[in-house]
Amino acid sequence: MNLLNIPLPDDLAPNAGLDGPARVCVAADLRPDGTLGAQWLVVTNRTVYLLSREERVTIIVWSRRISDISEPKTLTFIGGGALEATVDGEKQVLERYTGARHGQFNTVAGLLEKWSKGEEAEVPEEESHRCPTCGLPLRKGSRVCPACIPKSRTLKRLLGYLVPVRGMALSLMGVSLLATALGMIPPLLQRPLYDMVLAPKPGTVETPERYRLLLLLTLGLLAVALVGSMLGVLQSWISSWLGNRVTHNIRCQLFQHLQYLSLSFYDKRQMGSVISRVNQDSGGLQHFLTWGAQEMVTNLLLFLGVGAMMFVINWKLALLVVLVVPFISAIGGQVWRRLRHVMHRIYHRWGRVNAMLSESLTGLRVIKAFAQEDREIERFSTRSDELFMPTVNIERTWAIAFAGIGLLFGISRLLVGYVGGMEILGEHMTIGELAAFTMYAAMFDGPLRHLSMLLNWSSRSFAAAERIFEILDTEPEPHDQRQATIPPIEGRLEFRHVTFGYERARTALKDLSFTLEPGEMIGLVGHSGAGKSTIINLVCRFYEPQQGEVLIDGLRIADLPLEGWREQIGLVPQDTFLFSGTIAENIAYARPGATREEIIRAAKVANAHDFILRKPDGYDTLIGEGGQGLSAGEKQRLAIARAVLHNPRILILDEATSQVDVETEKQIQEAIDRLVAGRTTIAIAHRLSTLKNAHRLIVLKSGEVVEIGTHDELLQKEDGEFRRLVTMYQEVSKVREVGR
Amino acid sequence: MTSPTEETNLPTADELRLLEPAAVRFRTVGHRLEVCLDDDSWQESSLLRMFPLSEEYGWLAVLNADGKELGVLRDLHGLAHDSLAAVREELRRRYLVPRITAILAVRDRADVTEWRVETDRGPATFQVRHLSENLKQPLPGHLSLTDVEGNRYDIPDLAALDDDSRRRLEERM
Numbered sequence: 001m002n003l004l005n006i007p008l009p010d011d012l013a014p015n016a017g018l019d020g021p022a023r024v025c026v027a028a029d030l031r032p033d034g035t036l037g038a039q040w041l042v043v044t045n046r047t048v049y050l051l052s053r054e055e056r057v058t059i060i061v062w063s064r065r066i067s068d069i070s071e072p073k074t075l076t077f078i079g080g081g082a083l084e085a086t087v088d089g090e091k092q093v094l095e096r097y098t099g100a101r102h103g104q105f106n107t108v109a110g111l112l113e114k115w116s117k118g119e120e121a122e123v124p125e126e127e128s129h130r131c132p133t134c135g136l137p138l139r140k141g142s143r144v145c146p147a148c149i150p151k152s153r154t155l156k157r158l159l160g161y162l163v164p165v166r167g168m169a170l171s172l173m174g175v176s177l178l179a180t181a182l183g184m185i186p187p188l189l190q191r192p193l194y195d196m197v198l199a200p201k202p203g204t205v206e207t208p209e210r211y212r213l214l215l216l217l218t219l220g221l222l223a224v225a226l227v228g229s230m231l232g233v234l235q236s237w238i239s240s241w242l243g244n245r246v247t248h249n250i251r252c253q254l255f256q257h258l259q260y261l262s263l264s265f266y267d268k269r270q271m272g273s274v275i276s277r278v279n280q281d282s283g284g285l286q287h288f289l290t291w292g293a294q295e296m297v298t299n300l301l302l303f304l305g306v307g308a309m310m311f312v313i314n315w316k317l318a319l320l321v322v323l324v325v326p327f328i329s330a331i332g333g334q335v336w337r338r339l340r341h342v343m344h345r346i347y348h349r350w351g352r353v354n355a356m357l358s359e360s361l362t363g364l365r366v367i368k369a370f371a372q373e374d375r376e377i378e379r380f381s382t383r384s385d386e387l388f389m390p391t392v393n394i395e396r397t398w399a400i401a402f403a404g405i406g407l408l409f410g411i412s413r414l415l416v417g418y419v420g421g422m423e424i425l426g427e428h429m430t431i432g433e434l435a436a437f438t439m440y441a442a443m444f445d446g447p448l449r450h451l452s453m454l455l456n457w458s459s460r461s462f463a464a465a466e467r468i469f470e471i472l473d474t475e476p477e478p479h480d481q482r483q484a485t486i487p488p489i490e491g492r493l494e495f496r497h498v499t500f501g502y503e504r505a506r507t508a509l510k511d512l513s514f515t516l517e518p519g520e521m522i523g524l525v526g527h528s529g530a531g532k533s534t535i536i537n538l539v540c541r542f543y544e545p546q547q548g549e550v551l552i553d554g555l556r557i558a559d560l561p562l563e564g565w566r567e568q569i570g571l572v573p574q575d576t577f578l579f580s581g582t583i584a585e586n587i588a589y590a591r592p593g594a595t596r597e598e599i600i601r602a603a604k605v606a607n608a609h610d611f612i613l614r615k616p617d618g619y620d621t622l623i624g625e626g627g628q629g630l631s632a633g634e635k636q637r638l639a640i641a642r643a644v645l646h647n648p649r650i651l652i653l654d655e656a657t658s659q660v661d662v663e664t665e666k667q668i669q670e671a672i673d674r675l676v677a678g679r680t681t682i683a684i685a686h687r688l689s690t691l692k693n694a695h696r697l698i699v700l701k702s703g704e705v706v707e708i709g710t711h712d713e714l715l716q717k718e719d720g721e722f723r724r725l726v727t728m729y730q731e732v733s734k735v736r737e738v739g740r
Numbered sequence: 741m742t743s744p745t746e747e748t749n750l751p752t753a754d755e756l757r758l759l760e761p762a763a764v765r766f767r768t769v770g771h772r773l774e775v776c777l778d779d780d781s782w783q784e785s786s787l788l789r790m791f792p793l794s795e796e797y798g799w800l801a802v803l804n805a806d807g808k809e810l811g812v813l814r815d816l817h818g819l820a821h822d823s824l825a826a827v828r829e830e831l832r833r834r835y836l837v838p839r840i841t842a843i844l845a846v847r848d849r850a851d852v853t854e855w856r857v858e859t860d861r862g863p864a865t866f867q868v869r870h871l872s873e874n875l876k877q878p879l880p881g882h883l884s885l886t887d888v889e890g891n892r893y894d895i896p897d898l899a900a901l902d903d904d905s906r907r908r909l910e911e912r913m
Binding site: 348 | 770771772792832833834835836837838849850851852859861862863864867869870872887888889890891892911912913
């Protein structure tokens with residue numbers, strides 16, 4: 001369904017009469033008075049209609065010729081917006097809507113603008129993200145409605161992970177079956193032990209025969225015990241191998257997926273809670289797959305087998321035992337319902353504790369600088385304390401539930417004893433049968449006790465699995481290993497009418513167009529928030545433009561394989577990110593196969609060679625995570641060396657703002673000059689020298705280009721934005737100089 | 741709109757100009773706000789809450805059509821009656837986040853929870869995915885829910901909800 005042309009409301013009064021088929025029909029969700037309610041905007045070939053649902057019938061409340069409408073535009077409010085237009089020379093609000101519909105109405109405003117001027121415009125296709133059957137929202141990039149498919153999907157998917165290891169899985173099944181069957185034997189042996197050895201009916205069995213049978217039965221029990229424990233060992237061994245194998249696979253798949261997810265996934269999430277998800281959920285899943293699944297299978301088999309045996313021996317007694325089952329499952333269900341939310345809460349509080357931990361340790365410098373350690377400790381303690389009561393509550397509930405279940409079992413045992421005694425006295429049953437039955441009944445306890453717990457456990461693990469699958473189902477950036485390389489590029493980079501916003505309602509770049517010639521260096525200038533970093537994000541394809549396109553040598557970069565494109569780009573970021581490893585490894589990050597010679601040459605070009613030499617371990621110097629032990633200037637030069645070695649066609653230079661001493665500044669400048677030579681370069685320039693070296697400068701303001709030209713041209717402009725910025729910069733520099 | 745002489749009356753960037761309620765008048769013209777300040781009048785101006793969650797009718801920034809700040813209203817005491825009405829109207833026009841007054845039902849449906857609520861803007865039903873990320877508590881006692889479409893629903897005061905609503909919410913917190 002196209003959201004821009006949804007079917008007309010079917011309760012529209014039949015004689016309402018539109019003057020033709022609808023080209024656009026969009027739903028708005030706020031009434032003129034700001035209350036929530038259904039409204040529609042319909043555009044036919046000639047007329048714009050506003051529809052409203054009043055008293056169960058939809059009527060046309062307003063209509064105008066398209067040609068009578070001018071300057072349609074959207075207004076952005078908090079939590080929503082409005083479509084405004086000039087009608088009969090007066091500004092009017094046509095529709096009001098909540099934030100979710102902003103994008104649709106932006107498009108509609110664009111269409112109306114063109115149509116009102118008599119221009120042609122196609123209605124674009126905007127897909128609905130809801131299930132056509134049940135109306136529930138679908139996940140981004142997914143056509144599968146989670147409500148309309150059976151619940152066993154998660155299980156199926158989990159079982160899917162067993163396919164590659166099916167040999168082991170099948171042998172586990174076999175061993176489990178065997179072990180369970182074996183477990184049924186001892187009570188069977190109990191029966192002759194009582195009825196033929198210990199207390200036979202007088203005169204039925206000879207005394208020597210009784211001695212022989214005693215020995216045989218004991219040996220039999222011993223054999224069962226021996227084989228049983230061997231099978232037990234085998235079972236644990238196979239299941240732990242299986243569980244670990246499967247979780248390892250899931251964890252790796254998860255990590256791989258996290259790497260390929262686009263940056264916008266991480267924009268909305270705290271890193272700590274993502275980490276906690278990978279650790280806790282895959283850990284919980286492992287625990288379940290290793291132990292839980294095996295226990296569950298064994299217990300289920302035992303439950304069925306033992307139940308059957310009890311009914312075979314004496315159905316009346318069996319009924320007594322089975323009678324408690326519904327009570328126990330009722331208790332279990334009740335407990336589970338109470339605990340589920342608490343557990344959920346605990347889970348999220350753990351996530352918060354983790355998030356707080358990672359945030360606080362990452363920001364330790366700032367915390368210490370402002371002497372806020374105590375406050376952080378306090379904050380942490382509060383968060384940790386939030387875990388305290390819910391956890392205690394869970395334990396308490398369990399304790400009560402266990403006591404209740406124990407009592408039920410005790411009562412059923414007593415009943416069995418009493419009724420069984422009656423049966424023996426009435427000669428409907430032998431002592432041996434009762435002994436065997438009691439043993440089975442005792443074996444029945446285990447699975448029953450465990451099954452309710454195991455069901456909970458599996459629900460929890462299913463939830464963990466679903467959370468993991470949720471990440472796995474988030475659409476990653478397109479990556480295709482097969483066609484990762486792209487033909488050599490010349491380097492003509494063009495922005496053509498690019499519009500982009502991180503959130504749909506707020507544009508960060510508005511209709512931006514400019515072209516960089518191959519080998520040209522362009523400097524981006526502007527206040528923070530002007531859109532400099534956004535341009536870089538679009539060139540790197542960290543985000544995709546909402547309108548317009550970015551082209552390289554006339555090809556849309558959106559059509560190139562992502563990895564191949566990124567290989568052509570060298571990024572020297574403002575904050576150099578160094579990985580834990582040696583200096584040489586860090587320089588060779590983008591090209592792991594680089595030779596020592598290439599690494600050294602790159603370091604020389606970057607003016608990094610000399611300082612590296614002065615380190616006792618030279619190129620083998622181990623640098624910690626984030627580049628501990630290196631100065632800001634050193635880190636910058638390593639980043640430049642990295643880019644030199646990478647040898648990209650397109651270079652992106654986000655100059656560090658941090659001030660370094662004059663000598664270092666000179667060295668970095670030299671390194672940059674060498675790096676830039678011959679490459680198409682976009683620089684976010686902070687240094688005046690970079691601005692002077694750039695072939696052209698683009699001055700940005702609120703996402704729009706205000707000036708383009710060379711440094712000198714722009715400086716000549718009286719009243720120019722660039723001139724103003726430079727004057728300001730010089731004043732600040734003067735102050736800095738004085739301060740030194 | 742604005743003439744150059746009026747431009748000079750604007751506060752500088754580092755100046756906090758508190759407006760005297762008695763000296764400002766507000767009026768709704770069409771669907772826009774008009775501000776009369778001293779002897780100037782500003783068409784198509786707007787009001788922005790500086791503390792939208794903690795101060796409903798205080799600390800309002802008064803902006804002209806270009807988004808330049810004319811001044812700040814710390815509170816509305818002393819504002820003329822009709823001005824007050826215009827201010828409320830403008831705020832209601834601009835702040836569209838519904839406030840939940842009662843939670844009628846919360847139910848799990850597949851991978852979302854569905855909330856049926858009563859708000860100050862009428863009844864609403866919406867779906868929330870990943871409650872942990874979309875049920876937030878920006879201030880103590882103030883909660884906000886973000887539905888799958890990105891629309892927000894606020895609960896300004898948890899304690900003010902009726903017992904049933906609060907229980908339904910707390911089960912999910």
